[in-house]
Amino acid sequence: MLNRFITLKAEEKKKPKKCRPFLAFECHDLIKANKWCQQIMRKINHKVTEIKNKxxxxxxxxxxNDKINKLIR
Known part of the structure; x- marks a missing residue:
C-alpha cells in the first residue's frame, strides 16, 4: 500500500507530457512549432516508406494513405 502511495506521489510531481496542438493556429511559439513540424514530417516520411513496400x-x-492525409492536415 505504501509503495502505491509513493509511486502515485512521484507521478504527480512529474511534468505533464507536452503534446502537439491539434490545430496549427493554437501554437504561438515558433520554436515549438518547428519542433512539431519536424516531428510530423518524420512520421510522414516513415509512412511513405511503408507505402513503397510492394x-x-x-x-x-x-x-x-488516410493516416498521411490526417498528418498533412
Missing part, C-alpha cells in the same frame, strides 16, 4: 495489401495501403 508487398502491402490494398487495405493497408488505404489505411496508410
Amino acid at each position: 508487398g502491402l495489401g490494398e487495405h493497408r495501403l488505404c489505411d496508410l
Whole structure:
C-alpha cells in the first residue's frame, strides 16, 4: 500500500507530457512549432516508406494513405 502511495506521489510531481496542438493556429511559439513540424514530417516520411513496400495489401495501403492525409492536415 505504501509503495502505491509513493509511486502515485512521484507521478504527480512529474511534468505533464507536452503534446502537439491539434490545430496549427493554437501554437504561438515558433520554436515549438518547428519542433512539431519536424516531428510530423518524420512520421510522414516513415509512412511513405511503408507505402513503397510492394508487398502491402490494398487495405493497408488505404489505411496508410488516410493516416498521411490526417498528418498533412
